[in-house]
Amino acid sequence: MAANIPDQEELSALAESTMARLGVQVPQGEHVGCTPVNGGAISRLAHADVSSVDEAVQRAQDAFRAWRRVPAPARGALVKRWGELLTEHKDDLATLVSLEVGKITSEARGEVQEMIDVCDFAVGLSRQLYGRTMPSERPGHRLMETWHPLGVVGVISAFNFPAAVWSWNTAVALVCGDPVIWKPSELTPLTSLACAATLQRAIAEHAAPTAISQVIIGGADVGRALVEHAGVALLSATGSTRMGRAVGPLVAERFGRSLLELGGNNAAVVTPSADLDLTVRGIVFSAAGTAGQRCTTMRRVIAHRSVADELTERLVSVYERLPIGNPMTEGTLVGPLIHRGAYEGMQSAVATATGEGGSLVAGGGRVFEDQAPHAYYVQPAIVRTAEQSPIVSRETFAPLLYVLPYDEFDEAIAINNDVPHGLSSSVFTNDQAEAELFVSDEGSDCGIVNVNIGTSGAEIGGAFGGEKETGGGRESGSDAWRAYMRRATNTVNFSGELPLAQGVDFTV
Numbered sequence: 420m421a422a423n424i425p426d427q428e429e430l431s432a433l434a435e436s437t438m439a440r441l442g443v444q445v446p447q448g449e450h451v452g453c454t455p456v457n458g459g460a461i462s463r464l465a466h467a468d469v470s471s472v473d474e475a476v477q478r479a480q481d482a483f484r485a486w487r488r489v490p491a492p493a494r495g496a497l498v499k500r501w502g503e504l505l506t507e508h509k510d511d512l513a514t515l516v517s518l519e520v521g522k523i524t525s526e527a528r529g530e531v532q533e534m535i536d537v538c539d540f541a542v543g544l545s546r547q548l549y550g551r552t553m554p555s556e557r558p559g560h561r562l563m564e565t566w567h568p569l570g571v572v573g574v575i576s577a578f579n580f581p582a583a584v585w586s587w588n589t590a591v592a593l594v595c596g597d598p599v600i601w602k603p604s605e606l607t608p609l610t611s612l613a614c615a616a617t618l619q620r621a622i623a624e625h626a627a628p629t630a631i632s633q634v635i636i637g638g639a640d641v642g643r644a645l646v647e648h649a650g651v652a653l654l655s656a657t658g659s660t661r662m663g664r665a666v667g668p669l670v671a672e673r674f675g676r677s678l679l680e681l682g683g684n685n686a687a688v689v690t691p692s693a694d695l696d697l698t699v700r701g702i703v704f705s706a707a708g709t710a711g712q713r714c715t716t717m718r719r720v721i722a723h724r725s726v727a728d729e730l731t732e733r734l735v736s737v738y739e740r741l742p743i744g745n746p747m748t749e750g751t752l753v754g755p756l757i758h759r760g761a762y763e764g765m766q767s768a769v770a771t772a773t774g775e776g777g778s779l780v781a782g783g784g785r786v787f788e789d790q791a792p793h794a795y796y797v798q799p800a801i802v803r804t805a806e807q808s809p810i811v812s813r814e815t816f817a818p819l820l821y822v823l824p825y826d827e828f829d830e831a832i833a834i835n836n837d838v839p840h841g842l843s844s845s846v847f848t849n850d851q852a853e854a855e856l857f858v859s860d861e862g863s864d865c866g867i868v869n870v871n872i873g874t875s876g877a878e879i880g881g882a883f884g885g886e887k888e889t890g891g892g893r894e895s896g897s898d899a900w901r902a903y904m905r906r907a908t909n910t911v912n913f914s915g916e917l918p919l920a921q922g923v924d925f926t927v
């Protein structure tokens with residue numbers, strides 16, 4: 420297996436030339452940004468300090484007063500132009516995603532495609548921010564709801580979707596009439612600056628207020644300042660459950676609105692009637708794709724005892740052939756982990772699971788250590804285990820898949836649900852009753868519940884998010900836009916009388 424890992428000079432030059440082609444100035448400073456491809460430095464940036472948050476919020480509030488008066492379809496026209504610019508720069512933006520996150524080229528391009536798709540969605544939405552009318556109980560009265568721009572939206576994003584998550588929020592927030600302040604992951608500054616620059620071009624072409632989009636490069640302290648700022652109407656935070664646990668109460672304390680998109684521990688149930696060819700492909704993409712670093716990565720397979728051995732053998736055979744290496748080389752399917760901490764987390768989880776009686780049946784080892792001593796390439800791992808122990812119930816953000824047996828379908832559903840997270844889930848079955856039960860009230864308790872498809876790779880048209888320790892937020896498609904707007908209920912009296920609701924008599 421050849422890793423084809425480029426040397427430092429090549430990676431630095433690629434980062435520099437890509438930023439130059441995108442016309443983005445990088446503010447030089449002392450914070451070193453590394454690429455997981457070989458672990459070397461590709462950026463040295465200045466970080467903003469906490470005081471810059473207050474200034475950004477002031478600017479955003481000024482921009483809000485102007486932007487909310489622009490008709491929603493005209494706001495949509497700006498987002499349409501942004502989508503065109505993203506299409507024009509798709510390859511360069513994808514290169515930055517590969518360099519900073521280690522995603523293989525097709526997944527990095529897929530992430531930019533997701534941004535383009537959500538722009539399309541938001542353009543259509545800009546003519547569909549529907550309110551309802553309801554029959555009033557009083558004669559000569561109209562009862563209706565209207566939707567209005569909410570205010571400044573703060574977005575905190577995770578390293579593993581350094582572009583798409585911000586765009587889900589931003590495309591929708593902009594058509595809803597809200598300015599956005601973005602605090603991206605400190606691990607992906609170049610991607611953030613480049614993405615923000617494409618939007619600034621659309622803003623300039625439409626002569627819209629510059630401050631409807633701002634990006635602040637900094638660490639968790641800057642994120643916290645955004646979280647605590649009373650001028651931020653909606654705080655949308657994507658990242659670990661640990662981060663959400665810190666952020667949620669702080670926003671609640673100031674009666675702000677929060678939208679939390681946190682961790683996942685996603686499972687597939689594989690039943691006796693499942694088409695195993697399709698199942699194996701679905702599992703491998705969801706479990707090993709993106710080197711196991713998606714929030715929707717499949718981390719557990721709950722297999723009927725009658726198919727568990729054959730399924731595991733087939734998975735192991737595919738895992739042994741997975742091409743690991745430079746994510747920008749054609750044919751590679753598994754790139755590096757983000758950093759040493761991720762590698763150590765995976766090693767520790769494997770050691771705990773095997774120490775508790777689980778058996779490691781595939782992968783788990785580090786590869787290409789000689790060629791890239793500061794990068795962390797691993798063989799995706801499979802551990803067979805008899806039960807769902809505490810380590811299996813935890814999210815380990817790496818390509819580590821547990822295979823557990825079940826006997827009765829109800830038991831499989833219970834195992835699926837018996838973890839703290841509630842993001843994504845799948846059932847592989849050709850039994851209609853099982854499929855229906857899994858998606859029913861008594862089935863999976865997750866925000867995403869699939870049949871005969873893996874847990875990852877959601878489309879933007881649906882609302883994205885999950886329950887329990889995943890945070891409860893919904894982003895992207897469907898009616899997720901409502902979180903970005905203020906709802907008003909209006910009663911309009913054209914009767915010339917003043918009848919009170921519920922028949923109350925208050926005649927003086």
Ligand code: NAD
Binds near residue numbers: 576584638658659715
């Ligand atoms: P992380 O929690 O370490 O960091 C996420 C972001 O939060 C970063 O920008 C970080 O600077 C910021 N942050 C951290 N602590 C903060 C605090 N106390 N106050 C304010 N900001 C703070 O997560 P990560 O390692 O970048 O990403 C991986 C995690 O994100 C995984 O758990 C994954 O499941 C989750 N994730 C969830 C979704 C989803 O939509 N549900 C999507 C992507 C990633």
